[in-house]
Amino acid sequence: MAERRMLSKSLLMDNKFLTLSNDSKSLYLYLLMFADDDGIVKRSIMIDSVLNATNKNYTELEEKGLIIAISGNDEIRVITNWNGIETIREKLYSPTIYLNIRSQLYLRTDYSYTLNKNDPSVFSSADSWVTKGRPKNIKDFNPLIQQHLQEVQDKDGTSTVPVQDKDGTCPSPDKNRIDKYSVDKSRTAQANSEQTKKENKFKYINSSSNGGMGEDASLATTTSTSSIENNATTENKGNSGEKGGVDNRVNNQLDTNNNQDTVSSLFNYLNGISTTDIPKDNKRLANVFDMLINNGYEIEDIQLGIDNIMNVANQMPQYQDKQSLAKLLIQHLPEYTKQTLEQSSSND
Incomplete structure (x- = not known):
């Protein structure tokens, strides 16, 4: 969490703030200071005792729309206009540990938070x-x-x-x-489009001038694909009508096998550090792993992303079963893997 926060004159001159009692004004400023980078703050005995803050002060802030209370959780509050008050650079931004709270929040066009997903x-x-x-x-x-x-x-x-x-x-x-048919049709079209992009990407890599290595060193495994592709081409030299189909089938099969092995090892790694045992036939999580691999992330980057999420999940009882943990990984693993890679790049 940051050691400094910004305060603007516009905040201090806002009518909602000016009409607060003095005790509630002080409480609001303290909450701003101690909120994490997503504007989520845990009610602190230290803050309450220093300010002599009571439930009445928190209720006043809620009624003015300055903070949001979370149903069933009396400890956590969300700063409603956090994103309008604070601007945090991407390199300095650190995600909240209260991922289950953030998953309940929605952004309005003024970048303020709301719990109402149906807000127009x-x-x-x-x-x-x-x-x-x-x-x-x-x-x-x-x-x-x-x-x-x-x-x-x-x-x-x-x-x-x-x-x-x-x-x-x-x-x-x-x-x-x-209409359900329209949704299914749209999803099928999108899936076909993504598959076409993958095939074109790997065909380009395997046909590049540096022996099948392509421009991305992280996809070096396609070297073997290039060799097999050449063999298949030689064997079918007299039958040009089948050449393209054989090349593509061999190429795609190798890529699929490589991904499956890596996905399987990621499941093994996850279950090795977790108290749960998420089955490898969890297609949604497998798709997340596969997407990260196809986007060029190394297995070590993905494992570090898993580590970071597990550090959060291990502190929360609600993520101790395999269903909720799998859902957490599906929702946040790409984000945490990306941040892991950015942090390692900045350290270099």
């Missing part, structure tokens, strides 16, 4: 916004708002907030409903 001004979940690098230079929120509303409808089946057309009008109920 919400454009993203907090987790998704952090994963994308916490951008605060968004020019047009409408496409993001529409995407968020569709995700809510897709997840819940229904939504109390109508999806708007580009002109701001609300369509008919039939148009507002997302």
